[in-house]
Amino acid sequence: MPIIFREPGLDPLRELEQLQRRMDRLFQNAFGLERSPWRVGVYPLVNISEDRDHIFVRAELPGVKAADLEITIQDNSLILRGQRQIPTEEKQVNYHRRERESGFFRRVVALPARVQADKVEATCKDGILTIKLAKPEEVKPRKIQVKVA
Amino acid sequence: MAEKELQAKAKEEAPAKAERVRPGRVFLPAVDIFETPEILYLVADMPGVAAAKVTVDLKDNHLTISGEVAPAVGAGETMLEREYFTGDYLREFHVGSMIDQGKIEATMTDGVLHLVLPKVEKAKPRKIEVKTA
Numbered sequence: 194m195p196i197i198f199r200e201p202g203l204d205p206l207r208e209l210e211q212l213q214r215r216m217d218r219l220f221q222n223a224f225g226l227e228r229s230p231w232r233v234g235v236y237p238l239v240n241i242s243e244d245r246d247h248i249f250v251r252a253e254l255p256g257v258k259a260a261d262l263e264i265t266i267q268d269n270s271l272i273l274r275g276q277r278q279i280p281t282e283e284k285q286v287n288y289h290r291r292e293r294e295s296g297f298f299r300r301v302v303a304l305p306a307r308v309q310a311d312k313v314e315a316t317c318k319d320g321i322l323t324i325k326l327a328k329p330e331e332v333k334p335r336k337i338q339v340k341v342a
Numbered sequence: 343m344a345e346k347e348l349q350a351k352a353k354e355e356a357p358a359k360a361e362r363v364r365p366g367r368v369f370l371p372a373v374d375i376f377e378t379p380e381i382l383y384l385v386a387d388m389p390g391v392a393a394a395k396v397t398v399d400l401k402d403n404h405l406t407i408s409g410e411v412a413p414a415v416g417a418g419e420t421m422l423e424r425e426y427f428t429g430d431y432l433r434e435f436h437v438g439s440m441i442d443q444g445k446i447e448a449t450m451t452d453g454v455l456h457l458v459l460p461k462v463e464k465a466k467p468r469k470i471e472v473k474t475a
Contacts, residue, residue, distance in 0.1 A: 214423065236348040238425035244418045251414070253389035253426060255453035277348060282376060286383075289375040293387055296346035305422050319412075320389035320453015 207269075210303050236298045237273065237322075241305060245334060248326045250302060255320035256293075262317070264324060266310045271302040271324065306332050356432045364410075367429030371407070371455075375435075379467055382439065382459040388431045389453035390414070396455055398448050400441060407455065408432045440464065 237252040250271060254262075257277050265272040279295040304326065312327035356368040371386040384407070388396070391409035399406040414428040415421060440462040447458040 234350050234425055236350040238350050239423070240414065240421065240425060240428075241423035242415045242419040242421045244416070244420070248422075249416070249419060253453070255387040255389040257452065279374075282383075283378075286376040286378050289377070290373050291376075292372040293374050293385065294346070294348060294372075296348040298348045317452065319392050319450075320387070 207303050235300045237300065239273075239300075239302055241302070243305070243328075246328055248304060248306060248308060248328060250304075250324040250326070252322045253320060254317070254322050257317070257320070257322075259317050262315075262322070264313075264315055266308065266313060266326075269304045269307060271304055271326075272300070273302065274299045353426065355429075364430065367427055368432050369427075369429050370433050371409075371431045373433065377439075380461060382437065382441065382461060384435075384455075384457040384459065386431070386433070386455040386457075387453065388450075388455055390428060391431060391450070391453060391455075393450035396448065396450055398446070398455075398457060400437070400443060400446065400459075403437045403440075405435045405437050405441075405459075406432070407434075407457070409455070 237254055240251045242249045242251075252273065254275075254277070256279070257275060261278065262273070262275040265274075274297075276297040277295050279293060307329055308326040309329050314325040316323050316325075353369045356370045358368075362368070371388045373387075374383075374385040376383050384405075386407055388409040390411040392412065395410040395412075397406070397408045409431045411428055411430055437459070441459045442462045445460040449456045
């Protein structure tokens with residue numbers, strides 16, 4: 194039976210992902226390059242952005258219905274599960290191209306900051322899933338007034 | 343549950359033919375093309391494209407589909423992680439059979455374009471009787 198030793202509060206996979214991100218950022222800054230998606234990850238690919246109060250996670254999921262999606266928040270991770278269905282055509286059709294794929298997906302996304310698990314909104318529009326996660330009060334940027342003595 | 347696990351793929355960029363005025367990248371949408379004796383169907387994945395931003399053009403058997411995407415991030419957002427790029431979609435096809443231009447139907451649902459291209463009468467296959475002399 195394999196035994197995996199873990200330091201409490203340390204998730205090796207999470208550490209690895211964060212290291213990878215830091216490396217990417219380093220290269221981006223040093224060479225002014227925008228990272229090309231040469232490192233192909235797990236379906237669906239996500240873009241993460243933030244503003245003052247929220248973190249946004251977006252994924253391109255054309256043809257995926259909201260009912261076929263399952264979104265879970267667990268600590269600092271966002272779990273995306275679901276399936277993409279392509280209705281099969283009747284037998285008499287002949288294909289010229291068949292590039293679109295159907296299947297299921299399950300992905301964990303490590304969030305860059307803590308979020309309020311009860312304040313999450315997910316919307317699907319034109320095949321793009323947007324998950325809006327609220328930052329807790331203590332991680333929001335605060336303006337600090339400098340007092341004149 | 344569907345049987346296969348989906349694999350992530352980087353989007354393929356469309357080959358540049360002319361200089362573009364609109365900034366940004368252009369990608370080739372993934373398509374399914376299939377036909378019955380009467381109709382040619384085309385289904386294209388164009389996530390981020392609203393129905394009003396799709397253009398379908400058929401000129402002398404040359405079919406062009408294109409779509410413009412809305413900005414990928416909202417105002418005031420900063421990008422933290424980018425795994426995929428966003429951009430417009432463009433792809434061109436040579437359609438073998440004659441299409442009835444007036445009967446083309448296009449629908450856009452959840453970022454997927456469905457095109458129905460009915461063939462004109464004379465292009466429909468006919469069985470040719472071979473007479474015995």
